[in-house]
Amino acid sequence: MRLIDRRVAGLSYVTTLWVVLATLLVVGIPTLTRPAFADIEAPYKRVGDLAVYLGVIPAAMLRGHDTQHPESQMHGTPPRGVHAYHIVVAVFDAESGRRIEDAQVAAIVSGLGHVGRISIRLEPMVIAGTVTYGNFVALSGIDRYTIAVEIRRTGHPTPQHVDFTYEHRFQ
Numbered sequence: 001m002r003l004i005d006r007r008v009a010g011l012s013y014v015t016t017l018w019v020v021l022a023t024l025l026v027v028g029i030p031t032l033t034r035p036a037f038a039d040i041e042a043p044y045k046r047v048g049d050l051a052v053y054l055g056v057i058p059a060a061m062l063r064g065h066d067t068q069h070p071e072s073q074m075h076g077t078p079p080r081g082v083h084a085y086h087i088v089v090a091v092f093d094a095e096s097g098r099r100i101e102d103a104q105v106a107a108i109v110s111g112l113g114h115v116g117r118i119s120i121r122l123e124p125m126v127i128a129g130t131v132t133y134g135n136f137v138a139l140s141g142i143d144r145y146t147i148a149v150e151i152r153r154t155g156h157p158t159p160q161h162v163d164f165t166y167e168h169r170f171q
Contacts, residue, residue, distance in 0.1 A: 047162040051094040052149060054164045059084035059136055081138075088134040089122055089149055101131040104152040111143040122149075139168045 105122040122133035
């Protein structure tokens with residue numbers, strides 16, 4: 001059995017080879033050029049009556065804002081360096097879709113095997129009239145991080161916990 005059968009659609013062997021190469025280029029190049037430094041296994045999770053979304057972005061993305069922009073002063077000045085990242089969590093009521101804006105949110109970020117645990121408070125951020133929670137963290141080296149998020153809500157005696165897995169592929 002041949003990998004490329006030139007009888008497919010009546011094409012010659014050379015034409016078929018060019019079609020295969022062109023397909024590999026069209027499909028392969030976007031795959032190879034996508035950002036290879038970050039991947040959140042599942043950026044959305046439901047825990048109890050909450051829907052929780054996680055984002056991890058380079059802190060450098062926040063450094064370019066004008067000093068009058070609300071994001072320029074979030075959590076102090078964005079740190080410099082290739083290992084500085086910004087964790088963002090959005091919390092919603094899973095049934096109604098209403099954004100939870102009065103929670104206290106924290107995260108524990110740890111590498112594979114829970115090595116190098118970092119605890120951070122995720123501060124409320126109001127951007128474009130909506131509240132999310134975030135803060136900066138240093139993620140050095142290639143690692144598979146667990147980001148354990150704790151959400152404490154007004155009127156709820158027990159905090160809710162949700163774990164996310166984040167593949168950091170940038171040194």
